[in-house]
Amino acid sequence: MQTILRTRDLTKRYGDKIVVDNLSIEIREGEVFGLLGPNGAGKSTTMNMICGIVNPTLGEVEFMGKDFKKNRKELLKELGYIPQELAIHGNLKAWENVELFTSLYGIKGAQLKRAVDDSLEYVGLLDRRGDYAKTFSGGMKRRLNIACAIGHEPRLLIFDEPTVGIDPQSRNFILEKIKQSNQNGATVIYTSHYMEEVEAICTRIAIMDNGKIIATGTSEELKKMVVSDPETITLEEVFLTLTGKKLRDV
Amino acid sequence: MIRYLIKNNFKLMSRSFYNVLLLIIMPLVLIAVLSSAFESLLAKYDGDQQIKAGYSAEGDVSREIIDALVSVAEENSMSFTEYPLSDPANLIRENELSAYIVFGNDTYTVYRNSDEKEAAKAVEYMVGTFYDTAAAGALGVQEDASAVTVRQADYIEPVDSKDYYGIVEVIYFGWCAIVCGAALFMNEKKYRIRKKFIVSGLSESGMYFAKLVPIAMVAILGSIISAAASHILFKVNWGDKPLLSLVILTLSVTAASAFGLMIHNLFGENVVVTIIVVFVIVWFNGYFGGAFETYMFQEGVSLELHRLWPIYHTNRALVEISTTGQSLYTGSALIYNAALAAGCSLVAVISGMIRRKVKA
Numbered sequence: 001m002q003t004i005l006r007t008r009d010l011t012k013r014y015g016d017k018i019v020v021d022n023l024s025i026e027i028r029e030g031e032v033f034g035l036l037g038p039n040g041a042g043k044s045t046t047m048n049m050i051c052g053i054v055n056p057t058l059g060e061v062e063f064m065g066k067d068f069k070k071n072r073k074e075l076l077k078e079l080g081y082i083p084q085e086l087a088i089h090g091n092l093k094a095w096e097n098v099e100l101f102t103s104l105y106g107i108k109g110a111q112l113k114r115a116v117d118d119s120l121e122y123v124g125l126l127d128r129r130g131d132y133a134k135t136f137s138g139g140m141k142r143r144l145n146i147a148c149a150i151g152h153e154p155r156l157l158i159f160d161e162p163t164v165g166i167d168p169q170s171r172n173f174i175l176e177k178i179k180q181s182n183q184n185g186a187t188v189i190y191t192s193h194y195m196e197e198v199e200a201i202c203t204r205i206a207i208m209d210n211g212k213i214i215a216t217g218t219s220e221e222l223k224k225m226v227v228s229d230p231e232t233i234t235l236e237e238v239f240l241t242l243t244g245k246k247l248r249d250v
Numbered sequence: 251m252i253r254y255l256i257k258n259n260f261k262l263m264s265r266s267f268y269n270v271l272l273l274i275i276m277p278l279v280l281i282a283v284l285s286s287a288f289e290s291l292l293a294k295y296d297g298d299q300q301i302k303a304g305y306s307a308e309g310d311v312s313r314e315i316i317d318a319l320v321s322v323a324e325e326n327s328m329s330f331t332e333y334p335l336s337d338p339a340n341l342i343r344e345n346e347l348s349a350y351i352v353f354g355n356d357t358y359t360v361y362r363n364s365d366e367k368e369a370a371k372a373v374e375y376m377v378g379t380f381y382d383t384a385a386a387g388a389l390g391v392q393e394d395a396s397a398v399t400v401r402q403a404d405y406i407e408p409v410d411s412k413d414y415y416g417i418v419e420v421i422y423f424g425w426c427a428i429v430c431g432a433a434l435f436m437n438e439k440k441y442r443i444r445k446k447f448i449v450s451g452l453s454e455s456g457m458y459f460a461k462l463v464p465i466a467m468v469a470i471l472g473s474i475i476s477a478a479a480s481h482i483l484f485k486v487n488w489g490d491k492p493l494l495s496l497v498i499l500t501l502s503v504t505a506a507s508a509f510g511l512m513i514h515n516l517f518g519e520n521v522v523v524t525i526i527v528v529f530v531i532v533w534f535n536g537y538f539g540g541a542f543e544t545y546m547f548q549e550g551v552s553l554e555l556h557r558l559w560p561i562y563h564t565n566r567a568l569v570e571i572s573t574t575g576q577s578l579y580t581g582s583a584l585i586y587n588a589a590l591a592a593g594c595s596l597v598a599v600i601s602g603m604i605r606r607k608v609k610a
């Protein structure tokens with residue numbers, strides 16, 4: 001499989017604090033890559049550096065074989081970023097939100113109309129298209145947040161903890177949709193601190209702690225790092241063994 | 251494609267309509283309050299009573315200019331009498347003059363009777379305007395010409411206090427255009443929209459103009475409605491050049507919007523700080539531009555200080571257009587406001603670019 005995204009020695013320092021530490025990862029075209037790590041591991045910071053929201057202290061990002069910094073404008077069109085913190089206008093209706101954010105990628109007219117409806121339908125909000133986003137439940141807002149990032153049909157989708165704090169139905173729905181997007185051809189990066197989610201949808205997993213990747217592989221491979229028979233251990237136990245049991249209060 | 255962004259920003263603004271309403275209602279309230287409060291002041295100036303002034307000539311000052319000035323003064327209900335050079339205080343007291351002017355070669359000095367401040371100010375204003383006009387050649391006064399033609403003598407026609415405050419308050423509140431944007435700013439901040447703009451590759455200038463266009467358009471519309479309302483409710487006379495007045499008004503509001511957005515960008519998109527800073531600066535702008543006290547009678551403010559502020563040019567242009575159909579300040583009002591709009595836009599976009607680099 002071809003590499004679609006690669007980071008080299010990606011580092012972010014805030015003052016003396018190293019939040020992301022010499023991170024080099026490789027995402028292959030067509031996979032669902034899981035970035036698993038406790039709160040404060042540096043997952044969001046890594047994603048934000050990949051998208052250009054946060055400038056790296058050091059290191060670089062290569063996307064579709066091109067240097068991200070130098071080809072920003074062009075490469076961003078192939079990227080869909082679903083931020084951990086919701087970024088939708090509460091005082092705009094659902095369809096207006098999707099229209100606004102999709103139009104920023106240069107889509108207009110009838111094509112834009114179609115993209116808006118398709119995106120809303122995709123996240124199951126077509127019948128609520130005329131409602132203000134602020135009236136939505138947590139799960140619906142999360143889904144709208146996703147709809148706002150997929151209308152331009154990007155090749156790479158980055159989901160930053162899209163299931164935090166929502167009901168199980170919405171959560172299942174979102175996971176199904178991510179799988180579906182992947183089957184339709186999109187490469188997915190999925191960050192989470194929920195083991196079972198990552199195990200359920202990701203083809204490859206990296207465990208991140210304290211700004212570093214401490215292990216990468218399929219869930220089988222990761223389990224084998226800790227015990228010889230993967231049937232005898234859960235990913236959660238692998239995770240706790242590798243990252244330690246200290247409480248993370250961030 | 252910021253067309254859709256502009257459209258949605260319009261929607262966000264219209265959904266907090268109170269801000270826009272403020273822009274229409276506040277000037278009307280102030281017109282009502284200020285025009286009645288200052289009615290007596292402007293009444294003294296409106297030409298019913300003859301103002302007496304004296305003058306002397308020093309050196310080889312041109313007689314043509316003085317004669318032209320005296321005739322203009324007469325048309326404005328001011329009688330100018332020549333006296334031999336002497337002590338201004340005595341002269342004013344003995345002849346019951348409102349003001350005494352000494353013309354020099356390149357300068358003139360106005361001595362004012364402190365018991366007749368308004369009348370004295372009116373004389374000073376008239377003489378100042380005369381010299382401005384003469385300098386611009388608009389009067390047709392030429393130092394060496396044997397014949398002096400006065401093409402335009404009625405340029406300081408008295409202005410009714412209602413007209414004055416009607417025009418000036420609409421302009422002043424147009425300067426508060428940024429309140430229309432407050433809803434927009436707060437929404438963008440609250441819902442963390444900026445980072446979505448960045449990941450979609452939207453440039454700083456795109457972000458800027460997507461705000462400027464709706465803010466300026468809504469504020470212009472608000473100002474036009476309030477100008478129309480001032481005409482209907484208070485019979486404020488905006489003059490017989492509505493198109494020219496509209497262009498000046500539009501440019502003034504555009505400059506104000508760009509200025510407000512620049513402050514917003516310079517102060518890290520903090521809405522509260524932006525509103526406070528803009529209001530303070532706009533207050534000074536209004537103070538020196540004649541929004542509270544008429545610029546003709548304002549004590550202790552030099553012409554240079556007046557001219558520093560864009561609103562002064564706008565006010566004078568519009569007030570003079572309303573009374574005489576023309577103003578020497580038309581050009582400077584247009585140029586100053588246009589330059590301000592362009593300059594503020596540039597600073598706003600650049601500061602956004604710097605912030606993106608530094609803060610990320």
Ligand SMILES: Nc1ncnc2c1ncn2[C@@H]1O[C@H](COP(=O)(O)OP(=O)(O)O)[C@@H](O)[C@H]1O
Pocket residue numbers: 014019037038039040041042043044045046250
């Ligand atoms: N702007 C910032 N300034 C200082 N520290 C930050 C900043 N952003 C994130 N951090 C710190 O970086 C660490 C990693 O944060 P984050 O990337 O959000 O972790 P995760 O997404 O894995 O939970 C945290 O300890 C957080 O406090």
Ligand SMILES: [Mg+2]
Pocket residue numbers: 043044045084160161
């Ligand atoms: Mg995070």
